[in-house]
Amino acid sequence: STGAVKMQPKAEELKFITKNDGYVHIHPSSVNYQTRHFESPYLVYHEKIKTSRVFIRDCSMVSVYPLVLLGGGQVHMQLHRGDFVISLDDGWIRFVAASHQVGELVKELRCELDQLLQDKIKNPSMDLCMCPRGSRIIGMIVKLVTTQ
Numbered sequence: 001s002t003g004a005v006k007m008q009p010k011a012e013e014l015k016f017i018t019k020n021d022g023y024v025h026i027h028p029s030s031v032n033y034q035t036r037h038f039e040s041p042y043l044v045y046h047e048k049i050k051t052s053r054v055f056i057r058d059c060s061m062v063s064v065y066p067l068v069l070l071g072g073g074q075v076h077m078q079l080h081r082g083d084f085v086i087s088l089d090d091g092w093i094r095f096v097a098a099s100h101q102v103g104e105l106v107k108e109l110r111c112e113l114d115q116l117l118q119d120k121i122k123n124p125s126m127d128l129c130m131c132p133r134g135s136r137i138i139g140m141i142v143k144l145v146t147t148q
Helices: 064-070 100-122 132-146
Strands: 015-018 022-026 042-050 054-062 076-080 083-088 093-097
Parallel strands (some): 022 054
Antiparallel strands (some): 015 022, 042 054, 076 083
16 A cells, blocks of 8 residues: 655745744754644744845744733633633734633633733832742643643
8 A cells, every 4th residue: 555645844845924924944053844744733933134135043943822921912812713812912823722721721821920020020020939928820831831
């Protein structure tokens, strides 16, 4: 029996999409250039350059929960075709939540983290790990991200 086997793309064929630039490629000098498969389709990067095409360097894969919890912009949730969709960046990045309850819990955890960081900015000497509220929020985030 013969058949087609799905092959991983070559390094130069792998591309990602950004909101402002469309398709971008990982720069050949990047440590991740030879990585042909990422567990998550999302990358964060430090530098973007344009030569023969747009490249990103200093990139790392990021999974869904860290992106939702630490990404910029507001987190929104809405019902779309029977699925509860969590969106970031005015809907450009979207995830389907396992349930309405999971979506609401993640959204609430993000709000709590944002408030905790605002409290820390107002009171820089506050030890987030020693205050009960801070340690609960941080502990929940660590558990969520490490057990994803």
